[in-house]
Amino acid sequence: MTKIGLEIHCQLTKLKSKLFCSCKADYRGFEPNINICPICVGLPGSLPLLNKKAVEKAAMIAMRLGCKVPPKIGFFRKNYFYPDLPKNFQITQYNVHGPTSIGSEGQILIEDKMIRISRIQIEEDPGRLIYEGDPSKSLTTFVDYNRSGTPLVEIVTEPDFTTPKQVRTFVNILSDLLDNLGVSDTSLEGALRVDANVSIDKGEKVEIKNIGSFRNLEKAIHFELIRQESLAERGMPIPSETRQWDEGRKITISARTKEEEQDYRYFPESDVPHVLIKDQLLEKLKENMPESIISKRERYVEKYGIPNQVAEVLSTDKFYSDLFEKAHNENNAKEIANLITTDLMGLADTKEKRDQLKLKPQHLSDLADAILNNKITRISAKTAIHEIAKTGKPLSEITSELDLGRVDDESSLLNIIDEVFAEEKQAVEDAKQNIETVNYLVGKVMKKTKGKANPSVTLEIIKKKLK
Amino acid sequence: MRLSVSATEYRDQIRNGTVTVEEFVSKTLEKIKKVDEQIHAFITVNDDAINQARNLDKKLKAKEKVGACLGMPISIKDNICTKGIKTTCASKLLQDFVAPYDATVISRLKAEDAIIIGKTNLDEFAMGLTTEFSCYGPTKNPWNIDYVPGGSSGGSAAAVSACESIVSLGSDTGGSVRNPASFCSVFGLKPTYGLVSRYGLVSYANSIEQIGPMARTVEDIAFLMNIIAGQDPNDNTTIDSGAVDYVDDLDVGISGKKIGVVSEMMGEGEQKEVTESTRNAISKLEELGADCEEISISEVLHSVAAYYTLTAAEASSNLARYDNIRYGYDFGVEGFEFNAYISRSRKNFGDEVIRRMLLGTYVLSSGYFGKYYMKAQQVRSLIKTQVERAFQKVDLLISPTVPSMPFKLGEKINDELALFRLDVNTVTANLANIPAISVPFEVKNGLPIGIQLFAGHLQEKLLFQAAHALSKLTKLPESPI
Ligand SMILES: [Zn+2]
Numbered sequence: 030m031t032k033i034g035l036e037i038h039c040q041l042t043k044l045k046s047k048l049f050c051s052c053k054a055d056y057r058g059f060e061p062n063i064n065i066c067p068i069c070v071g072l073p074g075s076l077p078l079l080n081k082k083a084v085e086k087a088a089m090i091a092m093r094l095g096c097k098v099p100p101k102i103g104f105f106r107k108n109y110f111y112p113d114l115p116k117n118f119q120i121t122q123y124n125v126h127g128p129t130s131i132g133s134e135g136q137i138l139i140e141d142k143m144i145r146i147s148r149i150q151i152e153e154d155p156g157r158l159i160y161e162g163d164p165s166k167s168l169t170t171f172v173d174y175n176r177s178g179t180p181l182v183e184i185v186t187e188p189d190f191t192t193p194k195q196v197r198t199f200v201n202i203l204s205d206l207l208d209n210l211g212v213s214d215t216s217l218e219g220a221l222r223v224d225a226n227v228s229i230d231k232g233e234k235v236e237i238k239n240i241g242s243f244r245n246l247e248k249a250i251h252f253e254l255i256r257q258e259s260l261a262e263r264g265m266p267i268p269s270e271t272r273q274w275d276e277g278r279k280i281t282i283s284a285r286t287k288e289e290e291q292d293y294r295y296f297p298e299s300d301v302p303h304v305l306i307k308d309q310l311l312e313k314l315k316e317n318m319p320e321s322i323i324s325k326r327e328r329y330v331e332k333y334g335i336p337n338q339v340a341e342v343l344s345t346d347k348f349y350s351d352l353f354e355k356a357h358n359e360n361n362a363k364e365i366a367n368l369i370t371t372d373l374m375g376l377a378d379t380k381e382k383r384d385q386l387k388l389k390p391q392h393l394s395d396l397a398d399a400i401l402n403n404k405i406t407r408i409s410a411k412t413a414i415h416e417i418a419k420t421g422k423p424l425s426e427i428t429s430e431l432d433l434g435r436v437d438d439e440s441s442l443l444n445i446i447d448e449v450f451a452e453e454k455q456a457v458e459d460a461k462q463n464i465e466t467v468n469y470l471v472g473k474v475m476k477k478t479k480g481k482a483n484p485s486v487t488l489e490i491i492k493k494k495l496k
Numbered sequence: 497m498r499l500s501v502s503a504t505e506y507r508d509q510i511r512n513g514t515v516t517v518e519e520f521v522s523k524t525l526e527k528i529k530k531v532d533e534q535i536h537a538f539i540t541v542n543d544d545a546i547n548q549a550r551n552l553d554k555k556l557k558a559k560e561k562v563g564a565c566l567g568m569p570i571s572i573k574d575n576i577c578t579k580g581i582k583t584t585c586a587s588k589l590l591q592d593f594v595a596p597y598d599a600t601v602i603s604r605l606k607a608e609d610a611i612i613i614g615k616t617n618l619d620e621f622a623m624g625l626t627t628e629f630s631c632y633g634p635t636k637n638p639w640n641i642d643y644v645p646g647g648s649s650g651g652s653a654a655a656v657s658a659c660e661s662i663v664s665l666g667s668d669t670g671g672s673v674r675n676p677a678s679f680c681s682v683f684g685l686k687p688t689y690g691l692v693s694r695y696g697l698v699s700y701a702n703s704i705e706q707i708g709p710m711a712r713t714v715e716d717i718a719f720l721m722n723i724i725a726g727q728d729p730n731d732n733t734t735i736d737s738g739a740v741d742y743v744d745d746l747d748v749g750i751s752g753k754k755i756g757v758v759s760e761m762m763g764e765g766e767q768k769e770v771t772e773s774t775r776n777a778i779s780k781l782e783e784l785g786a787d788c789e790e791i792s793i794s795e796v797l798h799s800v801a802a803y804y805t806l807t808a809a810e811a812s813s814n815l816a817r818y819d820n821i822r823y824g825y826d827f828g829v830e831g832f833e834f835n836a837y838i839s840r841s842r843k844n845f846g847d848e849v850i851r852r853m854l855l856g857t858y859v860l861s862s863g864y865f866g867k868y869y870m871k872a873q874q875v876r877s878l879i880k881t882q883v884e885r886a887f888q889k890v891d892l893l894i895s896p897t898v899p900s901m902p903f904k905l906g907e908k909i910n911d912e913l914a915l916f917r918l919d920v921n922t923v924t925a926n927l928a929n930i931p932a933i934s935v936p937f938e939v940k941n942g943l944p945i946g947i948q949l950f951a952g953h954l955q956e957k958l959l960f961q962a963a964h965a966l967s968k969l970t971k972l973p974e975s976p977i
Contacts, residue, residue: 067597071817073590074577074599074696076731108813108860112834117816169830172821294860296809296869299703302732 034188047178049077056175069178071115091132122150232267333362355390361397387421408480517567563608571661586630599696616651646676671922674934678897678946693728701807718742751785760796761895802875812856
C-alpha cells in the first residue's frame with residue numbers, strides 16, 4: 030500500500046520578533062545580516078530568550094489541529110554542522126520521555142479521510158545560503174543570518190495519505206487554516222515548506238526534501254511513486270534514503286548518503302527552562318482564537334442564507350472573510366458575499382494584487398446597500414468595483430464620475446426602448462411569438478444604457494409594448 | 497600603601513581620601529608588571545584602567561555620585577565577555593575575539609564603578625584543574641611558582657592571592673573557582689545555579705556552571721554577591737532570590753548550627769595533610785558551638801563519572817559553534833569546501849578540549865545516549881535527592897575542597913584520571929545546584945589548604961556566616977610574592 034507522510038515547516042510570520050531574541054523576524058527584502066544580534070548569530074556567551082508569543086501561537090495551532098497540549102513543554106538541541114546554522118545546533122523540540130513538544134496526536138479531516146498529526150514542535154529557522162548563480166556551479170556561498178532564529182512550527186503527519194492529490198488537498202486546507210488562525214501568511218515565499226516521506230508495499234521509506242512550491246509537491250510525490258513502482262516491478266530493492274527534488278529536471282535525485290547517516294545527538298536545551306502550559310492560558314487562547322473556517326462557513330450559510338459554495342470560498346480565504354466580516358451587516362451580508370466571490374475575485378487573486386488593492390470594507394457595504402436600494406445595477410456595480418480597486422475613491426464619487434446612477438424613470442427608458450424596437454424588428458417579432466426570447470431585447474437596452482437601466486422596469490415596459 | 501587590602505578597606509581609604517583611585521590602580525598595574533612575568537595570571541591587561549581611574553577621581557573630587565566599588569580594580573576570568581577587551585577563553589579559536597557586549601556581571605560591576613584591571617588565564621574553555629591547558633601557557637602558584645595554582649580559574653586565584661587585583665570573578669563548572677581558591681589560599685564561591693546570570697559567560701557546560709567571586713575575605717565575597725546576584729532578563733535560567741543583603745549579619749556566628757561531615761569526602765584516597773586540616777577545622781567549628789556529625793551521601797561515589805559525562809556532552813554541543821566562520825582565529829575562508837574548512841579550523845583546539853568534545857559526542861550518539869547520558873542524568877537527580885535529604889538533617893556540609901595539596905606543574909598533566917579524581921569533593925555542589933565555598937584554612941610546608949562548606953539551595957547567607965566564623969579562627973600569612 031502507498032504510504033505518504035508529511036513534515037511541514039511553517040514560519041510564524043505574524044510574530045514581530047524571532048524565537049529566541051528580539052530581532053525583527055521578517056527577513057524578506059532586507060539587506061543581508063541587518064536584523065541580527067549576538068543571540069541569533071550565536072556569539073560566545075549569548076543565551077536564548079524564549080519568545081512566549083511563539084509558544085502561544087504554536088499552542089493555538091496544536092489546539093486547532095486537535096492535538097494534545099502537554100502541561101509542560103521543553104526544548105532540545107539538534108546537533109549538526111552547517112554554515113547557515115550559527116551555533117551548529119538547532120533549538121527544537123523532541124519527544125523522548127513522553128511528550129514535551131507543544132502538540133501531539135491530533136487529526137484533521139480532508140474530504141472523507143482523517144489525517145493523523147503525530148506531533149507539532151516549535152523550532153528556530155536557520156539562516157539562508159545565497160549562491161552566485163547556479164548553486165551546483167557556484168564557488169562562493171554567502172550566508173544571510175537575517176532569517177536565523179525566525180520562529181517555526183514543524184507539523185508532522187502520520188503516513189496516512191495514499192495519493193498525491195490527497196496531499197495537495199491537505200496542504201491547501203492546512204495553509205488556509207494557518208492563515209485563518211492569524212499565525213502565518215503562508216503565501217509568502219518560504220513561509221510554508223513541505224518534505225514528504227513516500228513508501229510503497231515492497232520498499233523502505235524515502236524522504237523527499239527541498240520541494241520548493243506546493244505545485245511541485247504533487248509532482249514530486251507523483252514522480253517518486255512511479256520511480257518506486259518501476260523499481261518494484263523489476264524486482265529491485267527500494268532502499269531508505271533522502272532524495273532531493275530537482276526543480277529543473279522535475280525528478281527526485283538521491284542526496285549524499287552522509288546526510289542520511291546523520292546522528293543529531295538530541296539532548297535537552299537547559300538554557301531554555303521548561304514552560305508550564307497552564308489550563309487558564311489554553312482557555313484564554315481558545316477564547317481569543319479566530320473562528321475556525323468550518324464554523325465560519327456554517328454561520329454564513331445558516332445566519333445569512335449564503336449559498337454553500339459561496340460560503341465555502343468566502344470562509345477558506347482569510348483575506349475575503351476578513352473583508353466580509355468588516356463590511357457586512359444583517360441586511361447586506363448576502364449581497365456582499367456575492368460581490369466578493371464574483372466581482373472582486375479576479376481583482377484580488379494574487380498577493381501582488383491584494384497588496385495594491387485600494388478597496389476598503391466600507392466600499393463593499395456602500396456598494397451592497399446601493400444595489401439593495403436600487404441605486405445602482407449589478408452590472409454597474411462591477412464597473413464600480415474595478416474603479417474602486419484602482420483608485421480607492423468613495424463610491425459616490427465614482428458613481429457620478431462614471432455616470433453609473435441607475436436609470437429607472439419610465440420616460441427616459443421608454444425612449445431607449447423605442448430606439449431598440451426600431452433597430453431590432455426581427456427580434457421584436459420573435460418575442461411576440463415566443464416571450465422567452467425577450468431577454469435579447471432587455472440585453473440590448475442594457476447595452477445602450479451601459480448597464481444602468483433598471484432591468485425589472487425595462488422588462489415590464491417591453492412586455493407591455495409587445496402586447 | 498598596601499595592595500593587600502580588602503574591598504571594604506579599599507573603599508574606606510578612597511572615601512577618606514588617604515589614597516586616590518589612580519594611585520591604587522597604578523600601584524596595582526606596577527605589581528602586575530613586576531610579578532606577572534613569573535606568575536602569568538593575566539592574558540590581557542586593560543590599557544584604559546588608568547584613564548578610568550582618573551575619571552573616577554575627578555568625579556569623587558567633584559562630589560558626584562560614584563558607585564559602590566569606587567574604582568576598585570577587579571580581574572575577570574577570560575571566559576566572561578567584556579565589551580572592547582578581548583575574551584579569548586585561552587583558546588586559539590577565540591584569540592582575537594572581542595565581544596560586542598558586556599556580560600551581565602560586568603555591566604553590574606561597571607554600574608558600581610569597578611575597574612576591570614584585566615582578563616585572567618584559565619584552562620582552555622575552562623576545561624581543566626591546573627590552568628596548564630591554556631594556549632597561552634600555564635599560570636603559576638604565587639605561593640611557590642613550581643606549583644600549579646589549581647584551575648580552571650587559576651589566573652583569577654593567583655591574581656587575588658598575589659594582590660594583582662582586590663577581587664576577581666571566575667567560573668565554576670565542577671570546582672573551577674573553589675579548587676584554585678584552595679590552592680592559592682583565597683576564598684572562592686560557587687553560587688546556587690541560577691543566582692548569578694550566565695549571560696556573557698562563554699558556555700562550557702551550561703546546565704551546571706555558575707560565575708563565582710574570588711576574594712581575600714568572606715566579606716568581599718558577600719559584597720560582590722550583593723552586586724552580581726539576582727534575576728536577569730538576559731538569562732532565562734536565573735531565579736528570583738528576593739532581596740538579600742549578604743554583607744549584613746555576617747558575624748552572627750554558627751552556634752547551634754548542625755554541620756554534616758560528608759563521609760565519602762573524608763580520608764579515603766586523600767592526602768594526609770588535607771584530612772588532618774579538615775579534622776582540625778571541624779573541631780574548631782565545634783568549639784564555636786556548631787554540632788558536627790558524619791553524614792553519608794553515597795552517590796558522591798558516582799558523581800565524578802556523571803559529572804564528566806554530562807559536561808562533556810554539553811561541551812560537545814556548546815563548542816560546536818567555533819567553526820571560524822563568523823569570528824575567531826584569523827584564517828581565510830575562501831577556497832575551502834565547508835567541511836574541510838571547519839575541520840581544519842577545529843584542529844586548533846587544545847588536546848584536552850578535543851578529548852572532552854569527542855567524549856561528549858560519543859555519549860550523546862544514538863545507541864549510547866541511554867547508556868551514558870541518561871544514566872548520568874539519573875545519577876544527577878539521585879545526588880540532588882540525597883543532598884536535599886541531608887539538608888533536612890543539617891544546616892551545612894563540610895569537606896576538604898580538594899583531596900590533595902597543590903602539586904608541581906607537569907606532575908599530573910598526563911594523568912587524566914588522577915586529575916579527574918581531584919574534582920570528587922567539588923562536583924556535588926554543581927550537580928545538586930547548591931552553593932559551596934572554599935575557605936583558606938592552613939598553610940603547610942608553604943602550600944595552602946582550603947576547607948569547603950556547602951549550604952542548601954539559595955542559602956548563601958548562612959554559608960557566608962559559617963565561612964566567616966571559620967576564617968576568623970585563623971590568621972593566614974599573605975602569599976610570599
Ligand atoms: Zn537576534
